[in-house]
Amino acid sequence: MDLSVLVLNLAKGMLVSFEIFILTLLFSLPLGLIVAFARMSDNKIIRNITRIYISIMRGTPLMLQLMVVYYGPYYLFEIPLPKGYRFFAVIIAFVLNYAAYFAEIYRGGIESIEVGQYEAAKVLGYTETQTFMKIILPQVIKRILPAITNEVITLIKDTSLAFTISVAEMFTAARAISAAQSSLMPFLVAGIFYYVFNFIVAFAMEWIESKLAYYK
Amino acid sequence: MKLLEIKNLKKSFGDLEVIKDISLDVEEGQVVGIIGPSGSGKSTLLRCATMLETMDSGELIYLGEKAVTTDESGRAVYAPGKDLKRIQSYFGLVFQNFNLFPHYSVIKNIIDPPITVQKKSKDEAIEIGRELLAKMGLSHKEDAYPYQLSGGQQQRVSIARALALNPRILFFDEPTSALDPELTGEILKVIKDLAAENMTMVIVTHEMGFARDVADHIIFMNDGLIVEEGAPEQVINNPENERTKAFLNRFSNAI
Numbered sequence: 001m002d003l004s005v006l007v008l009n010l011a012k013g014m015l016v017s018f019e020i021f022i023l024t025l026l027f028s029l030p031l032g033l034i035v036a037f038a039r040m041s042d043n044k045i046i047r048n049i050t051r052i053y054i055s056i057m058r059g060t061p062l063m064l065q066l067m068v069v070y071y072g073p074y075y076l077f078e079i080p081l082p083k084g085y086r087f088f089a090v091i092i093a094f095v096l097n098y099a100a101y102f103a104e105i106y107r108g109g110i111e112s113i114e115v116g117q118y119e120a121a122k123v124l125g126y127t128e129t130q131t132f133m134k135i136i137l138p139q140v141i142k143r144i145l146p147a148i149t150n151e152v153i154t155l156i157k158d159t160s161l162a163f164t165i166s167v168a169e170m171f172t173a174a175r176a177i178s179a180a181q182s183s184l185m186p187f188l189v190a191g192i193f194y195y196v197f198n199f200i201v202a203f204a205m206e207w208i209e210s211k212l213a214y215y216k
Numbered sequence: 217m218k219l220l221e222i223k224n225l226k227k228s229f230g231d232l233e234v235i236k237d238i239s240l241d242v243e244e245g246q247v248v249g250i251i252g253p254s255g256s257g258k259s260t261l262l263r264c265a266t267m268l269e270t271m272d273s274g275e276l277i278y279l280g281e282k283a284v285t286t287d288e289s290g291r292a293v294y295a296p297g298k299d300l301k302r303i304q305s306y307f308g309l310v311f312q313n314f315n316l317f318p319h320y321s322v323i324k325n326i327i328d329p330p331i332t333v334q335k336k337s338k339d340e341a342i343e344i345g346r347e348l349l350a351k352m353g354l355s356h357k358e359d360a361y362p363y364q365l366s367g368g369q370q371q372r373v374s375i376a377r378a379l380a381l382n383p384r385i386l387f388f389d390e391p392t393s394a395l396d397p398e399l400t401g402e403i404l405k406v407i408k409d410l411a412a413e414n415m416t417m418v419i420v421t422h423e424m425g426f427a428r429d430v431a432d433h434i435i436f437m438n439d440g441l442i443v444e445e446g447a448p449e450q451v452i453n454n455p456e457n458e459r460t461k462a463f464l465n466r467f468s469n470a471i
Contacts, residue, residue, distance in 0.1 A: 119268050120315035124381065125304055125333035134332065138319050215318050216363040 006189060009177060013170030014193050017159040020169060024094040024155060031095060032102025039107055050103075057100030062093070063161050069093040070165045090162045098155060105147045109140035142212045149205040156198050170194075217244045218280070219306070219385045219416050220265070225274035227257075227264055234260045236440035238274075242385065245414045249421060249431030249448070253463055256437040258420045262389050265418070266309045267300065278306045279384065305333075308378030312390040314370045316362040316377070323349070323358045326377045334381065341380070348376040352406060368399035375406055386410070388419040392426075404430070424464070428452045436460045 038050040057065070070089035073079040113136050121131040160171035174190035177183075220242040227235040235257045242248055250258045263269035265276065267283065271292045276284035283303045284292050294300060316325050326348060327341035336344075349355050352372040362370055371391060378386060388407070392400035404426050410417065411430050421427050427434060427448065434451040436444040436459075444457045455461045 114315075116311060116313055116315035117317070120311065120317070122268065123266055123304070123307075123309045124329040124377070125301065126329070130332055134328070135317055142319070215361045 003185075003189075006177060006186060009173055010170055010186065010189055010193060013168060013173035013190075014197070016162075016167065016169040017156075017171075018197075020090055020094060020159045020162060020167075021156060023091050024098055025152065027091070027095040028098035028102055031099040033106055035099050035103035036106035036110065039103055040110070054100045054103060057097050058104075062097050062158060063164050065097055066090065066093040066161060066164055069096075086165055086167050089165060090167050094155070094158070098151065101151055102148070105144050105151070106140065108147075109144035110136065112143060113139055142215075145205065145209050145212065149202065149209075152201060152205065153198055156201060157194060160194075218242070219244050219278065220418070221275070221277040222261075222265060223275040223277075224286075225261070225264055225276070226272045227260055227269065228272055234440055235264070235271075238437075238440070238442055240435065240442070240445075242416060242418060244384075244416055246416055246433055247411050247431045248418045248433045248435060249427035250418065250435045250437060251421060251424065251427055251463075252437035252443075257440040258437045259389060261437070262309075262387055262418070262420050266307060266387055267304065268309075270294070278303050305381065306383060307385045307387060308381060308383035309387045309389065310371070310375050310378055310391050312393050314362070314367075314374045314394070316370055316374055318362050320361075321358070322354065322360050322362070322365070322373050325362070325373060326380045329377065330380050344380050345376070348379055349373075351409075352376050366399060367395045368402045371395065371403050372406055375403075375410075385416040385418065388417065388421070390420055390422065392421070392423055400426075424452065436463070438463070 035050060035054070038046050039054065041047045041050070066089065069092050070081075070086065073085075074081055117135055117139070118131060121135050126135065159169055162169045163172040163175060166172065170190055170193060174186040177186040218241050220240075222241075223239050225235055225238045226233075238257075238261060240248075250261065252258050260269060264271045267276075271284060273286045273290050273292050274284065275282065275286060281295075281299070281303055283295050283300060285295075287293050295303065317328075320328060323342065323345050326345040327338070330336040330341040330344060331338060346355065346358070349358060352375065354369060354372055354376070357365060357369060357373075362373070365373065371394075375391075391407070392403050395403065400423065404423065407417065407419065407426075408430050419427070419431065429448075431448055434445060434448045435442055436451055436455070436457070438459045444451055444455060444460045451460065452464060455464055
């Protein structure tokens with residue numbers, strides 16, 4: 001197999017990795033905010049359930065969570081696995097896992113905003129929703145962006161975990177080709193792909209950070 | 217006309233009775249200075265009056281409209297939300313720490329509340345905002361961000377922000393306490409100018425000399441009670457109460 005065929009094959013896998021990446025962010029970023037609110041809820045039951053959920057998501061390997069989500073429905077409830085569930089399982093597991101991490105980042109950010117900001121908004125007559133959307137959230141985003149960048153970069157690398165349930169993302173492809181050719185080359189090329197992907201994402205996040213640097 | 221009436225206000229934090237029983241009226245055009253040692257409850261009084269703190273019992277009435285009443289069991293009952301929203305628009309508050317919105321420019325800090333809360337048009341809000349900035353001597357800072365301003369400038373922006381909503385009564389919570397001494401003068405001048413325009417104000421302050429100059433009614437608080445009140449020269453120059461005398465003696469150098 002010459003290099004161009006190898007790159008083409010890995011690029012196909014890359015597309016799947018990219019899909020996992022985008023879909024995970026698309027759902028886990030908003031879900032994380034909801035989880036953060038549940039975690040800060042005045043209701044003790046909601047707060048504690050959320051705390052346990054976050055603790056499990058952070059305390060067990062993502063690979064294990066992936067397997068539970070994929071095999072769980074069949075082994076636990078004997079529900080036959082529908083076609084294409086493999087990919088859904090990856091998205092569900094990733095979203096649940098990353099939402100927990102994002103929730104804690106949001107919570108830290110929200111709790112770091114001075115109470116005076118809420119009080120000023122209240123006295124000026126803003127509603128609670130207006131206060132959060134216009135005054136609090138923009139400041140939270142600026143503060144948590146470096147932490148979010150860390151998670152996003154980790155996510156890119158974590159997409160390779162999908163190989164454990166044989167989703168044909170880039171790492172799965174690299175592994176198959178490497179085994180067939182007894183060559184390290186596929187891994188090397190895959191490594192370059194991941195690195196470039198990360199480089200672009202890190203660059204984009206830095207650009208966003210610089211856009212928010214107009215105030216302190 | 218009475219703009220504000222507070223009747224038998226009581227407030228505790230746990231076992232600590234911060235406000236024991238306070239009643240006061242503020243007439244239109246009046247400038248009330250509230251002084252007293254720290255821990256006397258003057259800031260809590262202001263926070264109860266501006267509804268940042270819920271009172272335990274008593275009555276709070278703005279322009280004859282009841283924001284808080286007391287039921288038979290002696291507990292404070294707040295008016296329904298939409299009434300409170302309306303009543304809240306009658307007053308403004310200037311904070312010790314300014315609490316400007318750091319992500320908004322100076323002009324946005326001032327025009328966003330009228331646009332968001334009062335549904336004013338952007339053009340109208342900007343007109344009001346620019347007029348207020350000119351009054352505060354900050355026209356050249358319109359596009360600056362709060363972090364680029366000195367404390368005194370930030371406080372003037374926060375006064376403009378409060379005024380943009382056209383409140384009937386303006387509260388100040390230690391407006392000069394977070395400022396370097398040489399910057400307090402500019403804030404005091406703004407408040408004096410407002411007093412000259414007949415703005416109704418209630419000012420909690422440590423600046424005894426300022427309270428004497430600008431207020432037409434002084435309230436001296438100690439231990440959750442009003443110990444002495446009256447005209448400035450009476451309370452500050454010839455206090456009758458021992459506690460007031462002792463407190464003012466410590467400040468005599470500052471006056």
